[in-house]
Amino acid sequence: MLLALLVLWPLMQIAEFRPSDLFDARNLEVMGGFLGQFFPPNMSGDFLAYALKATIETLAMATAGIALAMLLALPLGLVLTHSLSVSRIGPGSGRGAGEAVRAAARATLLILRGIPELVWALLLVRAFGLGPAAGVLAIALTYGGMLGKVYSEILESGDTRPARVLLESGSGRLMAFFYGLLPGAGQELASYTIYRWECAVRASVIMGFVGAGGLGQLMDQSMKMLNGGEVSTILIIFLLLVLLADALSVFLRKLLA
Amino acid sequence: MSFELDRIGLIHSNGQAQGQRALRAVSISAARGERLAIIGPSGAGKTTLLRILATSIRPTEGRVSVLGTNPWQLSSRELRRLRSGVGFIHQAPPIPPRQRVITAVIAGRLGQWPWWKSALSLIYPADIAGPREQLARLDLADRLFDRCDRLSGGQLQRVGVARVLYQRPDLLLADEPVSAMDPALADLTVGQLHAEAQSRGVTLVASLHAVDIALRWFPRVIGLKAGELVFDLPPAKVSESVLRDLYASETGVLPSQDNQPFHASFEGYATDDTPGGSGQVPLAPPRVI
Ligand SMILES: Nc1ncnc2c1ncn2[C@@H]1O[C@H](COP(=O)(O)OP(=O)(O)O)[C@@H](O)[C@H]1O
Numbered sequence: 190m191l192l193a194l195l196v197l198w199p200l201m202q203i204a205e206f207r208p209s210d211l212f213d214a215r216n217l218e219v220m221g222g223f224l225g226q227f228f229p230p231n232m233s234g235d236f237l238a239y240a241l242k243a244t245i246e247t248l249a250m251a252t253a254g255i256a257l258a259m260l261l262a263l264p265l266g267l268v269l270t271h272s273l274s275v276s277r278i279g280p281g282s283g284r285g286a287g288e289a290v291r292a293a294a295r296a297t298l299l300i301l302r303g304i305p306e307l308v309w310a311l312l313l314v315r316a317f318g319l320g321p322a323a324g325v326l327a328i329a330l331t332y333g334g335m336l337g338k339v340y341s342e343i344l345e346s347g348d349t350r351p352a353r354v355l356l357e358s359g360s361g362r363l364m365a366f367f368y369g370l371l372p373g374a375g376q377e378l379a380s381y382t383i384y385r386w387e388c389a390v391r392a393s394v395i396m397g398f399v400g401a402g403g404l405g406q407l408m409d410q411s412m413k414m415l416n417g418g419e420v421s422t423i424l425i426i427f428l429l430l431v432l433l434a435d436a437l438s439v440f441l442r443k444l445l446a
Numbered sequence: 447m448s449f450e451l452d453r454i455g456l457i458h459s460n461g462q463a464q465g466q467r468a469l470r471a472v473s474i475s476a477a478r479g480e481r482l483a484i485i486g487p488s489g490a491g492k493t494t495l496l497r498i499l500a501t502s503i504r505p506t507e508g509r510v511s512v513l514g515t516n517p518w519q520l521s522s523r524e525l526r527r528l529r530s531g532v533g534f535i536h537q538a539p540p541i542p543p544r545q546r547v548i549t550a551v552i553a554g555r556l557g558q559w560p561w562w563k564s565a566l567s568l569i570y571p572a573d574i575a576g577p578r579e580q581l582a583r584l585d586l587a588d589r590l591f592d593r594c595d596r597l598s599g600g601q602l603q604r605v606g607v608a609r610v611l612y613q614r615p616d617l618l619l620a621d622e623p624v625s626a627m628d629p630a631l632a633d634l635t636v637g638q639l640h641a642e643a644q645s646r647g648v649t650l651v652a653s654l655h656a657v658d659i660a661l662r663w664f665p666r667v668i669g670l671k672a673g674e675l676v677f678d679l680p681p682a683k684v685s686e687s688v689l690r691d692l693y694a695s696e697t698g699v700l701p702s703q704d705n706q707p708f709h710a711s712f713e714g715y716a717t718d719d720t721p722g723g724s725g726q727v728p729l730a731p732p733r734v735i
């Protein structure tokens with residue numbers, strides 16, 4: 190305990206985290222007033238219409254981002270997967286080239302997911318200007334990197350014999366994936382993708398704060414005006430979205446079972 | 447020449463102790479249309495030998511030629527074409543449990559079909575009659591649209607056989623293809639493999655755990671022990687003492703499909719040491735239906 194405090198204290202100094210600020214009378218008053226407004230949530234028709242539009246924008250941003258991320262992740266993930274490598278059988282010709290391509294794919298995925306989506310968004314906002322396009326691309330890049338890596342890990346962790354055997358009878362890599370690996374791994378791939386979609390919804394909210402539109406931007410405005418009722422409505426919408434993602438995941442798993 | 451192995455040696459890349467070979471100086475060749483059985487105790491190297499013929503492992507020593515070419519000198523495109531002409535029936539069928547039987551059988555043609563046809567078949571099978579016909583030969587036509595995890599071990603093994611029959615390979619390899627079947631089904635299945643090989647004039651090489659099936663069906667029987675070729679004889683020349691040496695069986699029990707003591711039925715087979723040398727004629731294979 191003492192040790193923890195000793196370690197924590199300098200860290201908190203560096204982070205300029207001063208617990209006393211929390212209890213400063215003026216701050217308490219402002220915070221209290223703000224939190225007090227959380228109830229009741231703002232359910233006026235006007236604001237709900239705004240919130241609905243912002244929700245759709247956020248969902249569209251997250252969904253488009255994840256769709257693009259999948260387009261990026263599937264080929265890279267398949268390239269990375271050892272059990273789909275033809276040149277490893279034997280090993281045969283083109284082994285060196287195969288390893289080089291795999292290393293390039295691994296490096297690409299590393300760079301994509303190594304840069305946080307918010308940083309991508311800030312970079313892309315300069316190129317595309319304020320608006321959802323930057324958010325969509327930022328999600329596509331970072332989440333493409335994550336999905337690609339995890340896809341190949343999921344494919345590698347299951348039974349890889351069916352795919353290998355198909356490759357050994359002359360099948361191509363893509364069909365070996367569809368006929369040999371997907372039946373066993375489909376459920377897990379789908380539920381991981383849905384989970385990432387849920388994260389993308391959150392990420393697109395955060396990117397709204399830097400001008401990518403949607404719920405984040407709306408929340409930013411409400412926060413700046415210290416309008417607690419609006420903020421709590423938006424928070425309720427977040428909860429509903431997470432529940433929606435859960436339900437979707439359960440539904441997809443059932444569908445694939 | 448359907449295949450030729452010239453002094454093949456193989457050390458598995460993973461696991462084995464230094465210099466421990468799964469195969470040692472094995473030379474076998476077969477003309478197109480020949481039918482060979484490989485027998486030998488567990489661990490003799492039967493699977494390894496078949497996998498070398500299937501171009502799925504590369505021998506450490508020696509020369510391989512499969513369907514007239516050295517597979518390891520081909521470009522990857524040519525190697526893929528060669529592989530699509532080699533069918534391998536695995537002892538444990540490598541089929542995803544969730545897959546439907548028809549999809550598992552159709553997968554035999556993935557090496558021959560253009561990719562879009564294979565892709566469309568995931569949604570709706572491009573060929574239903576073909577897989578059904580192959581399954582019917584093995585008495586499984588009624589399970590066409592079942593999921594593979596609803597099948598018994600022997601049924602799944604027959605789905606694996608149907609897949610390779612559907613592939614129509616030029617070289618038909620089978621690794622203990624009937625190990626999970628009862629004697630009647632085993633005969634049916636081995637019979638269909640022979641019918642396929644004979645009607646299309648392709649080569650059949652099967653490893654078998656059951657000596658009786660090997661001797662009854664195959665015109666050429668190869669004995670493998672501890673990675674070495676022990677004999678390569680017509681069944682009439684495979685004597686009981688040769689078999690006992692192969693299996694190092696003091697008790698006199700040789701492995702057979704029905705697990706009955708095998709030597710009881712030995713009168714049906716030729717023995718090398720009978721006077722006159724030619725021995726008796728082996729039992730004729732049951733007629734293929
Ligand atoms: N993938 C492998 N890695 C390492 N050793 C192997 C592998 N496959 C087989 N072996 C070894 O090679 C020898 C021959 O095995 P195998 O060809 O499977 O025999 P059989 O099919 O006759 O039972 C055995 O000693 C076995 O342990």
Ligand SMILES: [Mg+2]
Nearest residue numbers: 492493494621
């Ligand atoms: Mg074996």
